[in-house]
Amino acid sequence: MSRLELRDVHKEFSGVEVLHGVGLRGDAGDVIGVVGANGAGKSTLIKILSGALPMSSGAMWMDGERVDPRSPHDAHDLGIRTVYQELSLVPELSVTENLLLGAFPRRLGLIDWKAADARARELLVRVGFGAIDPRERAGRLSVARQQMVEIAKALISEPRVLVLDEPSAVLAGADLEALFALIRQLRERGVLVIYVSHRLPEVLQLATSIVVMKDGRVIETLTPGDTGEDELIGLMAGRRLEQIYPARRDGHGQVLHRVDGLTRPGEFADIGFELRAGEITGLFGLVGSGRSELARCVFGAAPAVAGKGAHRSPAEAIEAGMALVTEDRARTGLVLGMTVRDNMSLTTWHSTSRGPLLDVARQRRDVAAMVDRLQIRPAGCAPMPAVHLSGGNQQKVVLAKWLLRDPRVLLLDEPTRGVDMATRVEIYRMVDELARQGLAVLLISSDLTEVIGATDRVLVMHQGRITGELRSADTGEDEVLALSMGRPA
Amino acid sequence: MSAESARAPRRLPRLVVGGRDLTVEAGFTLLIVAFVAVAATTSDSFLTPVNLTSLLKQMVTVGLLSLGMLVVILTGGIDLSVGSIVAFAGIVTAGLAADLPIPVAMAVGVASGIAFGLVNGTLVARFALAPFVVTLASLTTIRGLAFVYSEVPIAPADPAFLDLGTAMVGPVPLITVIMLAVFAVGGVFLTRTPAGRSIVAIGGNAETVRLAGINVRRHVVAAYTISGACAGLAGVILASRVGIAQPSVGVAFELDAIAACVIGGASLSGGRGSVRATLGGVAVLVLINNLLNLYGVQSFWQQVLKGLIIIAVILVQRVNRSRG
Amino acid sequence: MSAESARAPRRLPRLVVGGRDLTVEAGFTLLIVAFVAVAATTSDSFLTPVNLTSLLKQMVTVGLLSLGMLVVILTGGIDLSVGSIVAFAGIVTAGLAADLPIPVAMAVGVASGIAFGLVNGTLVARFALAPFVVTLASLTTIRGLAFVYSEVPIAPADPAFLDLGTAMVGPVPLITVIMLAVFAVGGVFLTRTPAGRSIVAIGGNAETVRLAGINVRRHVVAAYTISGACAGLAGVILASRVGIAQPSVGVAFELDAIAACVIGGASLSGGRGSVRATLGGVAVLVLINNLLNLYGVQSFWQQVLKGLIIIAVILVQRVNRSRG
Amino acid sequence: DEPSSGKTYTIGVANFLLSGPYFSGMDAAITAQAKTKSTGDLTVKTISTDANGDAAKLAADVEDLLSKNVDAIIISGGPLESAPAALNAIKAAGKPVVLVDRKFATGEYTSWIGPDNEAIGKQDGEFLATRLGGKGKVAIIKGGPADNSIGLARTNGLKSSLSKAPGITVVEAPGFGGWSSDGALTIMENLLATNPDLSAVFCENDAMCLGAQRAVQTAGKSAQIVFAGVDGQLEALQAILTGGNYVVTGLNSPKVIGSLALDRTVEILGGASVEKDTVVPSPQITKDNAAQYIDPK
Ligand SMILES: Nc1ncnc2c1ncn2[C@@H]1O[C@H](COP(=O)(O)OP(=O)(O)OP(=O)(O)O)[C@@H](O)[C@H]1O
Ligand SMILES: Nc1ncnc2c1ncn2[C@@H]1O[C@H](COP(=O)(O)OP(=O)(O)OP(=O)(O)O)[C@@H](O)[C@H]1O
Ligand SMILES: [Mg+2]
Ligand SMILES: [Mg+2]
Secondary structure, eight states, X not given: OOSEEEEEEEEXXXXXXXXXXXXEEEOTTOEEEEEEOTTSSHHHHHHHHTTSSOOSEEEEEETTEEEOOOSHHHHHHHTEEEEOSSOOOXXXXXXXXXXXXXXXXXXXXXXXXXXXXXXXXXXXXXXXXXXXXXXXXXXXXXXXXXXXXXXXHHTSXXXXXXXXXXXXXXXXXXXXXXXXXXXXXXXXXXXXXXXXXXXXHHHHHHOSEEEEEETTEEXXXXXXXXXXXXXXXXXXHTSOOSOSXXXXXXXXXXXXXXXXXXXXXXXXXXXXXXXXXXXXXXXXXXXXXXXXXHHXXXXXXXXXXXXXXXXXXXXXXXXXXXXXXXXXXXXXIOOTTSBHHHHHHTTTHHHHOBXXXXXXHHHHHHHHHHHHHTTOSSTTOTTSBGGGSOHHHHHHHHHHHHHTTOXXXXXXXXXTTTOOHHHHHHHHHHHHHHHHTTOEEEXXXXXXXXXXXXXXXXXXXXXXXXXXXXXXXXXXXXXXXXXXXXXXX | OHHHHTSOOOXXXXXXXXXXXXXXXXXXXXXXXXXXXXXXXXXXXXXSHHHHHHHHHHHHHHHHHHHHHHHHHHTXXXXXXXXXXXXXXXXXXXXXXXXXXXXXXHHHHHHHHHHHHHHHHHHHHTSOOOHHHHHHHHHHHHHHHHHHHOSSOBOOSOGGGGHXXXXXXXXXXXXXXXXXXXXXXXXXXXXXXHHHHHHHHHHHXXXXXXXXXXXXXXXXXXXXXXXXXHHHHHHHHHHHHHSSBOTTTTTTHHHHHHHHHHHTTOOTTSSOOOHHHHHHHHHHHHHHHHHHHHTTOOHHHHHHHHHHHHHHHHHHHHHHHTOO | OHHHHTSOOOOOOOOEETTEEOHHHHXXXXXXXXXXXXXXXXXXXXXXHHHHHHHHHHHHHHXXXXXXXXXXXXXXXXXXXXXXXXXXXXXXXXXXXXXXXXXXXXXXXXXXXXXXXXXXXXXXXXXXXXXXXXXXXXXXXXXXXXXXXXXXXBOOSOGGGGHHHHOEETTEEHHHHHHHHHHHHHXXXXXXXXXXXXXXXXXXHHHHHHXXXXXXXXXXXXXXXXXXXXXXXXHHHHHHHHSOBOTTTTXXXXXXXXXXXXXXXXXXXXXXXXXHHHHHHHHHHHHHHHHHHXXXXXXXXXXXXXXXXXHHHHHHHHHHHTOX | OOOSSSEEEEEXXXXXXOOSHHHHHHHHHHHHHHHHHOOTTEEEEEEEEEOTTOHHHHHHHHHHHHHTTOSEEEEEOTTOOOOHHHHHHHHHXXXXXXXXXXXXXXXXXXXXXXEOHHHHHHHHHHHHHHHTTTEEEEEEEEOOGGGHHHHHHHHHHHHHHHTTOTEEEEEEEEEEOTTXXXXXXXXXXXXXXXXXXXXXXXXXSHHHHHHHHHHHHHTXXXXXXXXXXXXXXXXXXXXXXTTSSEEEEEEOOHHHHHHHHHHHHHHHHTTOOOOSEEEEOOOEEOTTTHHHHSOOO
């Protein structure tokens, strides 16, 4: 008798079917890895089994009993807890409140805040995220910390099924280790874990079985021991990927942007680096090391206090040929309610208008070309609201928006977060091509392999300072990681 | 709004023509056709030229205010001061008409609306103040200024003052033509110009727009200025139509304007709203009043029914919208 | 609002006591102290017992409405119908006072507010309609119902009807004590109960709250019901205080209530707002009126100045808030 | 605190609502009359307050005036029907209170000076009945909620005289004109659609008649429909004087009422015994006598 079983699940949105009869089964103590390209239907499947979306047809059993969670509340009662792909904390509330919402300890009918804080702290420590202050407002935490709070929230009471949709996308280093340790613990206690991720090595390492989804169907169920990354990628993409990272570039050109002594107290200090034409510079650091703030500051989105090399406003930066792909696409990358077409052309509205009017024909052409070039799915997405796209495809829309500006200096903050392997390869290839055309690229990433593999040079930050610069070809993950923790390489 | 997002999406068929989703517009057309059909078959007076002309005229004030309001609402703001601007623009125009050529006086009236809009917009955008309170405060201040300008109503002696309000273009009142022209321009502005698209995008996500290098503040100021201009124009037209300008006119006009936008599907949190559907919302509001009057519903019951009908209308519209 | 988020955050010192951020509250205290100091030194009449008592009384209606409004605003909604509920509750209470014991009549008045709030909340939460239009429609309907109940004002013959409005608790009017008690309960509700926290969270992110397994709709309904109850109570108290209930009372009361919340730092998109700061907002509004009267500012100039002062106050408050 | 040997009266003027020409005119008339009265050893001062339409604030204003130790209070109650709390406070302080315009339905007062609204309506009705030769259709445009009982009195007066002419039918516009020209314009437009055969329109005040007249003119029916209003607003008087279709109004002058009220208050303070209720006559104004009521400003 399996802990959880779904059979023949169909789901349609506005008459378009996106899940065509999906099945899933797992026993207590299993870790089911779910992999698949962007838009394959992973998140949709997960929302259905956690009661957030109704299925169009299909059936679900838990421990041999037919169940039908019609709301997240129902799912909670069944012991199903979910960490969704998009961050969904209430930013105005404290970490404690976000964790205990709906389950506050009470005394005389009133919330006992002391007990609540204590319980939150205890929970955070138990799941290995003790560094987070439970009284901090959730909105003030970095994205990674918020993700950790999300995970902790799902563990407030011991679940029978824990669903994690891309939990590791924003985690790195010790945080990632803490997550893995947590999952192993849960396994031992008989929790069924469903783990969705684009980071295949993680899936191979953690999962007891791997489900491969493609175009709304489960096309394979594999055992990690019998398969490898290449095979998975091949199954997902429907073809073999020859090589993940393009060959390194050489013969870097002139300096296109120089930063010197850039400082903002509390965030970063005395930052200096150069971005050269034809070169991809990686920027690695642990959560909160200040990379994102630095990039925003260089782009003019946040003020610097001292130093050179920061634009005064995004408009000025763009005028100078700079582009910034931010790390949080929902909050700073997209206007979710607007169409894909509008989102992509946001940066070019003013520069490509004819007289007072937008050049609609050109806009349509440009957008269609980008959808094609970046293989954004579904192919007819241009008039769709961006919010209806899967996470990875949303990321591509953001990238497209900037590519339409023909930038000279490209700042990419976690550009592959939530992006499937095939698309990642596509993005690496594109960034490489852009570099070869003479662009200077700064690639901020929390993915060690990527930050070394896809770049020519790696800058490492620790607590707001650059602690090292390494040639990607000559360095290894250990060395970068050590620098990022403030230890000499 | 909060609860809206909490609902599971429904799946109903949508009307998509040439890549444009016209479900809401089609719903409106149906709704209005239904209203008109009911009215025409149950009341002898409805389809008379007199009534149709007055319907067209009655749409003008609330129509102009709604268009300006829509632009502001799209940015995620609100403009409560429009009713007071109507009063101020009207009384100033009527007052100046004694000394200045009437077109000049009218231009000054519209300009006063623009000036107030500029102030509203600047306070909202540059000083990052909450639009609701800024425009509530300016509602109070501008109303006071209208009374300071003249405590008593002003009726310009020159009969030419009435021309704007009475002229006809064929069978259609000139002021209705003006309003429709403003809607047409507004529609093109919001869908086909960079500034208009930026305003819509700002309401969706101002930070994303800022990071795209677009000057958010300037566009927000522009939105309030447009609303002020529309209100100023509405005030001038109203004064000309009535032939007398009162400093007390326009109380609660803002509520009707907002209602027209929301009935038309605009979201008060910004980023969503349509010019055509707003015109539909205006038509619905004016039709409700007209029908209640034609049927001779007694005044207090008119209020009771008006509220209930508005609820019914937005229930119908919601079904349309939720086909998302 | 949109432009607010577009500003780079400032970093100014904050006042944190025992883990609570009291900067906004402290700003208010300072602001009110400044108002009072100026008033006391420049006007002989300000610090008189009569004036202070009437200040305390004047806070009651807008205070009660503001508290209810705050609860609704925290969910991300708005309640425009409160002024009409004040009228309805008052006129029904006065009407029933002829036949029923006065406390029973008053209870019915409050209950009518609760009933209207329940309807508002249900329409917003269950049918996912825009709060602005729902409550605008119910504003119209409830006002109509008040007039249907009685076209003319009702002044109950029994002098005991006035007791509630005139009784004193030591030097403080009973109705002020009631209002403060409601604020105290409201404060505890919003900060110390699961339902209150859920309401705040819904305004912050309704979807998250839904996903946390909390019944969003029920809490939204509760919020509007609380607002209705507060408005009903305010209507009963107002009728007793004045001795006569008018069906026309309360027009535009909602605007003052919303202003008090926003001056107190509440965000109209929900999730942010403080009970204490709202009380501060109420005090500021009442003080502004009082001072303009004490200085004998002419009535239309009062309006002009009132708007300007409100802008000044929110400018000061923004500086406080932006220290975020 | 007055050094002179003479007497000083301080009179509080509590206004319910100042925004509106009628009420601000009343307040101005009272203050102006106080200046006129201050001669020789009598000084009359006034302190005005504006409750801005808030009945509770009116009560507070009265308390405030009492705390400033005024000798008497004049209440311009505007659309308010009664103010028991305010009247109680004045009674407790033992001060005289004079009501202007509005006679409160309940409570004790010393004296009231105001118009007889029903009589004005009657007067208009009689004029219309004669003018229409006893037949035709007369529409009534009502002001609405904010001041309903005054309007009711005027309309009832009109109906009572029209009911004596069996050939005349009366239609009430279903909606409210909101006492304003623009509101009545819309109401009139709707009326013209449902009742194309109107021969006269009565409005509960002149401001509405001016708007309604505009709608009729635009519809090209000026020759068919005549207007009767109430108040004596300047623009209405001018319209009547031209001899067009605005044929009659009844004077309800805040100037007259205000100055009479100040006089009355001073008399009371001087110890005279006075009439309790005084109806100020509201002369009928037509083309023949309109000129004499137009204020040379
Ligand atoms: N609310 C919606 N309305 C319409 N289509 C939707 C909606 N939500 C998802 N879809 C579509 O359903 C498909 C599956 O999306 P889903 O988010 O499940 O993909 P995913 O496998 O999680 O992808 P990713 O790896 O990018 O997160 C996509 O084509 C997406 O565009
Ligand atoms: N909105 C915010 N308010 C206050 N502090 C913040 C905010 N966002 C980030 N910080 C803090 O600023 C510092 C730098 O954060 P930043 O996001 O730049 O780091 P990062 O290296 O990009 O890490 P991450 O992986 O979290 O993006 C951290 O200490 C972080 O906690
Ligand atoms: Mg997904
Ligand atoms: Mg970052």
